[in-house]
Amino acid sequence: MKAGAVTPGKTDSARVVEMPIPVPEPGEALIRLLEVGIDGTDLEISLGRYGDPPPGQDFLVLGHEAIGLVENSGSTDLVKGDLVVPLVRRPDSCINCRTGQYDMCIEGNYRECGIRGAHGFLREYLAEAPDFLLKVPQDLRQLAVLAEPMSIVSKGVEQAMEFHRRSANPIQAALVLGAGPLGLLAAAFLRVQGYNTYALDILPKSSLKGRLMEAIGATYIDGSDCRIDELPRKLGNLDLIMEATGNSTVAFQAMSALGINGVLCLMGVSTGEKRLEICADCIDMQIVLGNKVVFGTVSSNRGHFERAIQHLGEIEQEWPGWLTRLITQRLPLGDFKDALHPAPDSIKTVIEMPQNMV
Ligand SMILES: [Zn+2]
Missing domain, CATH: 3.40.50.720 (NAD(P)-binding Rossmann-like Domain)
Incomplete structure (x- = not known):
């Protein structure tokens, strides 16, 4: 499968890489990514100022704002076709992480997908446990890529x-x-x-x-x-x-x-x-x-994501179509590097993953 990656610490190293499709472990589902939003953190990482690859690897797949569809639910309670938002931070063993408040981690040994120590979501497939997947209503399909911000x-x-x-x-x-x-x-x-x-x-x-x-x-x-x-x-x-x-x-x-x-x-x-x-x-x-x-304030936990989905629904109901106007550019994965040099009037660039375009 294809993925959009960088070499952390190196300026302008963004490129499309080939990776094997992940094989879900027991308790994980296979997710087909649909859309990935690009933000300021991605820009910082692409400038070499920030970001760490997974242990033993020399590249980092970008992307921490995403939506996807369950392709194979495995032994999870999810169902094929469910729309999901993957959560970003992976906890360590500190007291806040153990109680689900991993956004308030005190030991600092957490990982963050697409940022620190774990690949992000700018790839065609992801294998993940339900603890880090949030099921969202299908009618928020056009908006849910904004769930992370x-x-x-x-x-x-x-x-x-x-x-x-x-x-x-x-x-x-x-x-x-x-x-x-x-x-x-x-x-x-x-x-x-x-x-x-x-x-x-x-x-x-x-x-x-x-x-x-x-x-x-x-x-x-x-x-x-x-x-x-x-x-x-x-x-x-x-x-x-x-x-x-x-x-x-x-x-x-x-x-x-x-x-x-x-x-x-x-x-x-x-x-x-x-x-x-x-x-x-x-x-x-x-x-x-x-x-x-x-x-x-930095990062967010599952509760914040759940309320974010609720708030996106409320905003859409109050001002229909307003949220989608925030997405000022859509690019195919092959052009994701262009998203790392945004125009001054751009707001949110979303990368459309290959199978989302057919
Ligand atoms: Zn912690």
Whole structure:
């Protein structure tokens, strides 16, 4: 079978490789992959900044956002033809991993398919145990490839809401920084629950990202001509900020913009070594005297994936067709390298696996 792979640590090594079709172990099902989404982590891996191959191998199959069909259910409770989303992280033996919270692993010996120590899903077939497969309704066939990024957003927003519950005041204003896939999904999650939501990116309002934000009732702000730390003067107390740019400067500006009793969730990852001159005393004082929370979130567990599927269904029901507009490019597996050099206005590229195209 064919797979899209890289040599971790080596820039621009993406290529299509041939691999044997996996033979399921007892208790595993054989899955035929249909679609695989590409995200910023894949780009980082292809730039050689991140990623580890499985032990003893010199390449890593990319892809951690996928849907597939059960081809052979083996001895599992799945049925041939079931639509499934494979989960990404494989636990180690720490207390959180043993209790299903492998997104909160404390020992760090977990594996992540397509990222760290295990092949990803950008291949024609996968053999996997049901513990790491989530069955999803067939009517979400066109959307379920967004389950993984939605699971990240679900975890982030749910935890931000948990923190906000410390305070009796309702959320008056939420701000989403960044209008990539995570930012758009976060805004949709907040809007479908009726929150007054602002969204900012450094693109004009007339851009696709701006129009998608406005289409769900979020107020879009062109960040190229405004300062984030001045937003509270215009928007009032920002109770909740979801940071999804991965730009550390933006993350620190967001700390200054955060309102009284506010919660700032950092979802984006900064991988460089940028230095920044900040007023550390000011930020420290604002956070303490304002009862503010700043927290980071990464990965997701089965529960987040289950709720992500539910949230995708709710968003689709509220704004039919909006989620599929997030998929701005579809490429065959043979051209997957093109997805690793996205255009500035692209949002989500999905790779169509060979047998999905016939
Ligand atoms: Zn662990």
